[in-house]
Amino acid sequence: MNQLIAEIPDGAAAESSLSTDELRKIDAYWRACNYLSLGMLYLCENPLLREPLKVEHLKKRLIGHWGSDPGQSVSYGST
Secondary structure (H helix, E strand, O other), X not given: OOOOOOOXXXXXXXXXXXXXXXXXXXXXXXXXXXXXXXXXXXXXXXXXXXXXXXXXXXXXXXXXOOOOHHHHHHHHHOO
């Protein structure tokens, strides 16, 4: 199991808590969003990593910033 998804002790969670499956899906969504944002920023080829990553796959000049993408992903995943 992913380290980000912790086991909830008995009686510690309210009735409205998310299930383990819902937490797993939100975590997978968040990781996928972050991968896509990094891919758009750094990669010019091989976005699905079907072959080992090489220097030639990286953009020579980075344009843009990544700073707000993780926060936006959390916001979208928790609505």
